[in-house]
Amino acid sequence: MSTIPLEHFLLMSAALFCIGLYAVLTRRNLVIMLIGIELMVNAGVINLAAFGAFETSHHEGQMMGIFAIVLSAASVAVALAIILKVYQQFNTIEPGKIDTLRN
Amino acid sequence: MSVYTLIFYFFGLMMLASALYAVISTNLVRSVFSLFLTFFSVAGILVFTRADYLAISQLMIYVGGILVVLLFGIMLSDKNVLELVGRKGRKAIAASVLNRVLGAGLALLLFAVLACVFLDDGWKSVVSESQQAEPIQSTGFMMMTTYLLPFEMISLLLLMALIGAAYIARKPKHNR
Missing domain, CATH: 1.20.120.1200 (NADH-ubiquinone/plastoquinone oxidoreductase chain 6, subunit NuoJ)
Known part of the structure; x- marks a missing residue:
C-alpha cells in the first residue's frame, strides 16, 4: 500500500481555503459568500482529519472535524434564513446595498 | 503511481x-x-x-x-x-475588476505563504494502513465517553439554531 505525503493534503486544503477566501472577498452575493465560508470550513476539516491520522488512540482530529461540520451546518441554516429575510426586506442580496438595520 | x-x-x-x-x-x-x-x-x-x-x-x-x-x-x-x-455602468465594472484582481492577489498571497510553510521539511506521511483494529468502533466509543458533554452540547446547539432559523424565516403575520 502506498502512502500519500501529508503536504499534499495540506496544500489541497490550502488551495480550497484560498478559493473560499476569494469568494468571500470579491463576490457581491451573500449566498456565494456563504458558499465561500463553507469551502473554508471544509478546508479546515481536511486539515483536522489529515493531522488526526497520526493520532490513533483518541481520534481527536476526527472528533473535532465532526464538531466543526455540525457547527457549520447550524450556521448555514441560520445564515440562509437571515439572507432570505434580508432579501424580503431590501429586494437584493448584495452586501454593499444593505445599509440600514431598521427601516 | x-x-x-x-x-x-x-x-x-x-x-x-x-x-x-x-x-x-x-x-x-x-x-x-x-x-x-x-x-x-x-x-x-x-x-x-x-x-x-x-x-x-x-x-x-x-x-x-x-x-x-x-x-x-x-x-x-x-x-x-x-x-x-x-x-x-463602466465605472462599476472597472471597480469590480479591480476588486477581483485585489481579491485574487490576496488569496494567491495567502496560498503562497501557506505553501511555503507546508513545503518545509519535517512532515510525516499519512500511513495508509491502519495500526488499529476498528477506527469507527473506537470513534463511537470516544463519542459516548470522552466527548459526551461536547456531543450533547452540540446537539442542543443544533436544535437551537434550527428553531431560530425557522423563527427568523417565518412569514410575517401582518403587513406593517
Whole structure:
C-alpha cells in the first residue's frame, strides 16, 4: 500500500481555503459568500482529519472535524434564513446595498 | 503511481476545479450544483485520512443537508436572486475588476505563504494502513465517553439554531 505525503493534503486544503477566501472577498452575493465560508470550513476539516491520522488512540482530529461540520451546518441554516429575510426586506442580496438595520 | 494515489489526486483535482467553478460562476444554481461535486470530493479525500466516519457524516450533512437547504433557499426565493450580474455602468465594472484582481492577489498571497510553510521539511506521511483494529468502533466509543458533554452540547446547539432559523424565516403575520 502506498502512502500519500501529508503536504499534499495540506496544500489541497490550502488551495480550497484560498478559493473560499476569494469568494468571500470579491463576490457581491451573500449566498456565494456563504458558499465561500463553507469551502473554508471544509478546508479546515481536511486539515483536522489529515493531522488526526497520526493520532490513533483518541481520534481527536476526527472528533473535532465532526464538531466543526455540525457547527457549520447550524450556521448555514441560520445564515440562509437571515439572507432570505434580508432579501424580503431590501429586494437584493448584495452586501454593499444593505445599509440600514431598521427601516 | 498506484491506483490508490491516482484516486486521491483525482479527487483533489475534482475538488479544486469544482470549487473554483462554484466560486466564479455567475449562475447561482450552477455554482450550488458544482458544490455537490466539491463536497463529494472532500468526503473522498477524508477517506484517505482514515477518517471514515467523518467522510460519511460529510456526505450526509453537507451533500444531503446543507446543499438541499441552499437549493431550497434559492428556489423558494424570488427569481431575481438568480440574476447575479446586473446591468452596471463602466465605472462599476472597472471597480469590480479591480476588486477581483485585489481579491485574487490576496488569496494567491495567502496560498503562497501557506505553501511555503507546508513545503518545509519535517512532515510525516499519512500511513495508509491502519495500526488499529476498528477506527469507527473506537470513534463511537470516544463519542459516548470522552466527548459526551461536547456531543450533547452540540446537539442542543443544533436544535437551537434550527428553531431560530425557522423563527427568523417565518412569514410575517401582518403587513406593517
